[in-house]
Amino acid sequence: MSPANPESLRAASAAEAPAVHSGETIVVIDDDRAIRLSCEKILTKAGYRVECFETGAAGLEAVAKLKPALALVDLKMPGISGMDVISRLREIDPNILTVVITGYATIDTAVEAMKAGAYDFVPKPFSPDELRLIVKRGLDHRRLMLESQQAEMERELLKRRFITFVSHQLQTPLVAIHQYLDVLRHLENPDPAKLREWLDRCLARTEEIQAIIKDWLTISKLEGGLLAQQRVKVDLTEVITEILKTYEVMAASESVTLENQMPPDGCYVIGDRNCLSVLFDNLVTNAIKYNKPGGKVTVSAERTPDEVIVSVADTGIGIPEKYRQMLFGEFFRIQDVKKTPGTGLGLAIAKRVATEMGGSISVESQVNVGSTFRVRLLAWKEPVSETTQGRTNNGLKAQNTDR
């Protein structure tokens, strides 16, 4: 049973008439034929695949091949005892859930069995409903367990990939710099003009390395909650006007026009000025970089009593639907865009900042028409009176901005 293959799960359950469950395999180990038969009947009807065994030895032998999700084990059996079966099962596959079948007289033993690793017990005699309920509960628990294991693994993988990716990203410019220097060492009379040009190129590549490291640090600080300490009144009109001014030259060199449609009377949100500046800096530079010659970048805002929604719209290459999910992940970059410099961390940073500020970020896009990124942030509310001051803005104390 592989949880990673939902296709096969669906196929299995579709093939069985009552299609109630996902066709997980259940092993029944009991020396009592009547119990085996009734378990088989009840659980097969409920949509499970059921395999029964008369002895612990036979059951254990089959488990490796059957890979059951759950085992129903009688505690009192000739040969290997139920207790031993439970601990052996755990050794074979720690993800097999064990449920003990036990008579009323041996509840104490059932408790012992649960201490030894069984998940639950079903007292004899049991009704079909009781058995189904206990099995379902067990399997639900197991699914949750497997899901959290999976999530943990994915987090690990992401962490490992992060390191691999950053290393590779750093290595590329380093290799270029090293190669220039090493070749210079091997050239007898390098042309002075070429030497000059190479030095400039080396400097440009060191700047690339610095940008990667800066982004990397920003990400890790955001992760550790070290950034975004302040929650103050920030005027986004001012922040964005400043950013647009900074990129005027860059935009002009790409023949892109920047249009500032922020409300001239100010646009106030709660947040950290530096972080918000980083966020919109990333969105604006992306909108310029992934634009077309003659294109436009428009920044505008909508204000509601609770929210400010800032839109950064470009007339660029757009983002194919299949990429939109990954867009805000680390190191995502559109593959078919050649020569666009960047660290692949910009949107991941933007998302973290927005989330950290209690807001969100989303994108709408049409290939070859353009993309619009929308950032929702909490609107700043002026304190109403003396008595309510300090309780407004989600309990955050009003502070003067540092301007």
Added chain:
Amino acid sequence: MASKHKILIVDDDADFAEAIASFLEANGYQVLQARDGSEGLRIAKAERPDLVLMDVMMRERTEGFFTIQEMRRRPELKDIPVFVLTSIYSQVPGFRITPEASWLAHDAFFAKPVNPAELLEKIRQFLDRPSAKEVNS
């Protein structure tokens, strides 16, 4: 040397390619450059270089490997020596690129950054040995 040997560098990093190209030109070779695999194939077909230096970790991850395979498949290109240059070694999940990677039909393997003297020596081994014509005359 009657005519200059032609070397094609296929690498998406313009700076790396520029450094190596200048070094090889200073040592008497004619150098051609391509930024990706398809451009590399096109130049190889048109110019018939005597040797190719191929980066195997260009933007599209498999592009370098694919380009080498394509060259080996074409009768007119299959005998051109290919040196593999890479800075990744075994870092990329799913690929193990080592000097011994026999599945990658290459003639020499270099880790980036490349030691210019070693590269030159290896190129000379392939290109500057007496050709069949010279032996005959």
